[in-house]
Amino acid sequence: MMDKTVNQKAWFLVLPVFLIVAFSAVLPLMTVVNYSVQDTFGNNQFFWNGVGWFKELLDPSSDLGGRFYASLLRNLAFSAIILAIEVPLGILVALSMPRDGWRVAACLVILALPLLIPWNVVGTIWQIFGRPDIGLLGYTLNHMGIDYNYVSNEFDAWATVIVMDVWHWTSLVALLCYAGLKSIPDAYYQAAQIDGASRWAVFRAIQLPKLNRVLLIGVLLRFMDSFMIYTEPFVVTGGGPGNSTTFVSIELVKIALGQFDLGKAAALSLVYNIIVLIVCWIFYTVMTNAGVDHTKREGAV
Amino acid sequence: MARIDLVDLAQSYSGPDADLESFALKPISMTWRQGGAYALLGPSGCGKTTLLNLISGIVTPTRGQILFDGKDITPLSTQKRNIAQVFQFPVIYDTMTVGENLAFPLKNRGVPKAQIDARVAEIGELLDLTPYLGRKATRLTPDAKQKISLGRGLVRSDVAAVLFDEPLTVIDPALKWELRSKLKALHRALDLTMIYVTHDQTEALTFADTVVVMHDGRVVQSGTPQELFDKPAHTFVGYFIGSPGMNIVPAEVSGREARIGGHVIALQRSYDKLPAGPTIEVGIRPEFVHVATPAPGLLLAQVERVDDLGRISFARVRIGGVKFAARVPQGFSIAGSDVGLVFDPSRVHVYADSRLVEGVA
Numbered sequence: 001m002m003d004k005t006v007n008q009k010a011w012f013l014v015l016p017v018f019l020i021v022a023f024s025a026v027l028p029l030m031t032v033v034n035y036s037v038q039d040t041f042g043n044n045q046f047f048w049n050g051v052g053w054f055k056e057l058l059d060p061s062s063d064l065g066g067r068f069y070a071s072l073l074r075n076l077a078f079s080a081i082i083l084a085i086e087v088p089l090g091i092l093v094a095l096s097m098p099r100d101g102w103r104v105a106a107c108l109v110i111l112a113l114p115l116l117i118p119w120n121v122v123g124t125i126w127q128i129f130g131r132p133d134i135g136l137l138g139y140t141l142n143h144m145g146i147d148y149n150y151v152s153n154e155f156d157a158w159a160t161v162i163v164m165d166v167w168h169w170t171s172l173v174a175l176l177c178y179a180g181l182k183s184i185p186d187a188y189y190q191a192a193q194i195d196g197a198s199r200w201a202v203f204r205a206i207q208l209p210k211l212n213r214v215l216l217i218g219v220l221l222r223f224m225d226s227f228m229i230y231t232e233p234f235v236v237t238g239g240g241p242g243n244s245t246t247f248v249s250i251e252l253v254k255i256a257l258g259q260f261d262l263g264k265a266a267a268l269s270l271v272y273n274i275i276v277l278i279v280c281w282i283f284y285t286v287m288t289n290a291g292v293d294h295t296k297r298e299g300a301v
Numbered sequence: 302m303a304r305i306d307l308v309d310l311a312q313s314y315s316g317p318d319a320d321l322e323s324f325a326l327k328p329i330s331m332t333w334r335q336g337g338a339y340a341l342l343g344p345s346g347c348g349k350t351t352l353l354n355l356i357s358g359i360v361t362p363t364r365g366q367i368l369f370d371g372k373d374i375t376p377l378s379t380q381k382r383n384i385a386q387v388f389q390f391p392v393i394y395d396t397m398t399v400g401e402n403l404a405f406p407l408k409n410r411g412v413p414k415a416q417i418d419a420r421v422a423e424i425g426e427l428l429d430l431t432p433y434l435g436r437k438a439t440r441l442t443p444d445a446k447q448k449i450s451l452g453r454g455l456v457r458s459d460v461a462a463v464l465f466d467e468p469l470t471v472i473d474p475a476l477k478w479e480l481r482s483k484l485k486a487l488h489r490a491l492d493l494t495m496i497y498v499t500h501d502q503t504e505a506l507t508f509a510d511t512v513v514v515m516h517d518g519r520v521v522q523s524g525t526p527q528e529l530f531d532k533p534a535h536t537f538v539g540y541f542i543g544s545p546g547m548n549i550v551p552a553e554v555s556g557r558e559a560r561i562g563g564h565v566i567a568l569q570r571s572y573d574k575l576p577a578g579p580t581i582e583v584g585i586r587p588e589f590v591h592v593a594t595p596a597p598g599l600l601l602a603q604v605e606r607v608d609d610l611g612r613i614s615f616a617r618v619r620i621g622g623v624k625f626a627a628r629v630p631q632g633f634s635i636a637g638s639d640v641g642l643v644f645d646p647s648r649v650h651v652y653a654d655s656r657l658v659e660g661v662a
Contacts, residue, residue, distance in 0.1 A: 185390070187390055187392050188392050190386070191386075191388060191453075193359065193379040194357060194379060194385060194386045194406070195405050195406040196380045196406055196410050197405070198409065201405075201409055204396075205394040205397065205405070206394065208396075
């Protein structure tokens with residue numbers, strides 16, 4: 001055994017943190033758990049329901065389950081589409097950025113601008129921008145003979161929401177990739193020149209592998225954000241037309257605050273939370289494994 | 302393979318109008334023989350890497366020309382010049398296997414697959430990489446990485462020259478020796494022109510048949526290791542090569558005599574027409590002057606300490622204010638603080654403003 005001084009007073013130093021976390025995170029979460037296993041008709045009267053809400057939620061034939069799965073699928077499709085656009089686009093933007101001089105600063109500021117705009121403002125911008133009567137985009141498109149109306153047409157609504165997200169968040173991927181590119185030592189580019197590598201070969205052999213880790217972080221951040229998206233589509237389409245742009249969090253708010261079904265909403269919240277945690281854990285595992293690959297060395301060749 | 306000529310080549314990082322003294326590489330003209338093993342030797346910041354990058358095309362020269370076999374290739378990009386270069390820090394494409402790494406320079410140039418495979422196998426064999434060719438090039442030790450970098454430099458058989466920019470800096474001392482001998486063997490086996498940049502004189506002297514010594518952006522001497530040792534053309538060469546370096550002492554020289562602090566030592570050659578202005582110094586390597594019991598007729602010096610290097614011992618002494626090193630003959634023991642110095646007249650060189658002055662026999 002090591003000769004360590006035993007000092008139980010250290011617990012008192014941890015206590016404030018413990019209390020704050022309990023007050024701000026654990027207790028509210030437990031309230032949700034509490035709601036998810038009970039039913040209430042107001043007046044603070046509660047009836048035990050066990051796992052009833054969860055059973056209903058996970059059963060696709062029930063109304064609640066049907067809505068949950070539909071919104072989940074919509075949300076996954078949305079995330080997949082924006083990732084498929086934002087990641088390659090972000091890489092492309094980062095690759096075409098200047099490497100030094102005042103242009104770098106200018107580019108960084110311009111790229112950072114959309115990231116600084118609050119969600120509901122972005123939503124409002126696009127809500128107005130897309131209107132066929134007074135919006136610049138909607139008006140122009142309709143006058144070009146394209147029948148564009150995000151309020152009545154499902155495809156237009158989706159296109160608007162996706163373009164809005166790309167507009168808002170591609171910068172994040174681009175900035176991450178730019179940082180990743182900057183960290184590649186010049187020697188790699190010089191060696192590639194010597195080796196006669198084409199622009200594409202340089203990208204495949206040097207830049208993409210070195211961007212590996214920042215891209216993983218970028219994909220994680222963008223997936224999480226788009227999977228939990230609420231404000232922007234809510235402001236633009238309100239989840240419509242019909243339910244076509246109702247993503248999981250919009251559905252959740254409808255159930256909790258629209259119908260005041262607190263039990264169902266609590267069950268949905270918990271399942272939603274668990275999905276997010278599982279995805280996080282997968283990313284975390286992949287990322288740490290990728291890290292091990294670079295730091296651990298094997299015997300001499 | 303080619304002969305490389307540098308014609309009035311110079312490089313300034315602060316534009317062509319900068320003061321010539323501030324140039325990273327002052328104008329030089331020289332020729333690199335085909336198939337030669339060269340070392341570019343000099344302290345950090347002397348311009349050797351600049352010279353290398355000019356030859357490979359990573360840096361475009363401020364003025365002058367580079368000719369490969371008489372053809373001016375100055376405006377060509379690195380890709381179009383037929384040059385291979387190995388850098389100080391190993392560059393590995395870690396998504397590829399070791400073999401793919403070696404094949405990369407050939408693949409980029411559209412060499413037929415059968416030829417690539419044969420060449421990769423040959424180079425892999427020479428570098429003892431054969432068992433690892435199919436392995437992913439990740440999780441490698443620094444020396445394994447540098448071996449692969451070397452391999453990529455050597456894999457093209459048609460290059461004008463292979464340039465090495467201090468390639469062994471990151472390697473453990475024990476493996477350095479091995480890799481250096483390997484390089485020497487590769488030079489013999491592959492008949493490539495090799496230019497090896499280093500600040501380590503041992504590396505330069507063991508690798509190269511011609512050592513080019515650089516100092517402050519200039520080439521001060523280029524010759525065989527023996528020439529650099531026997532007849533340094535510049536006091537810097539004398540001091541930089543050899544351990545300990547050459548003794549340089551201010552002196553008055555006339556005819557066949559040099560006068561150091563009132564004491565006269567004999568010279569083998571005659572220096573009658575020394576210019577009046579420049580600082581005159583004499584230089585002699587510590588190996589060619591030995592200490593003896595003080596006696597009339599010998600230059601007196603004060604002993605500071607004795608360095609025992611095993612097979613040979615050097616006494617560190619002082620002549621007036623000037624530091625000096627001299628061999629201690631075997632069996633001689635220094636008594637007291639003063640010694641006499643015995644010079645070998647044929648080995649004493651005379652320098653005017655740091656440059657060697659040829660005497661008349």
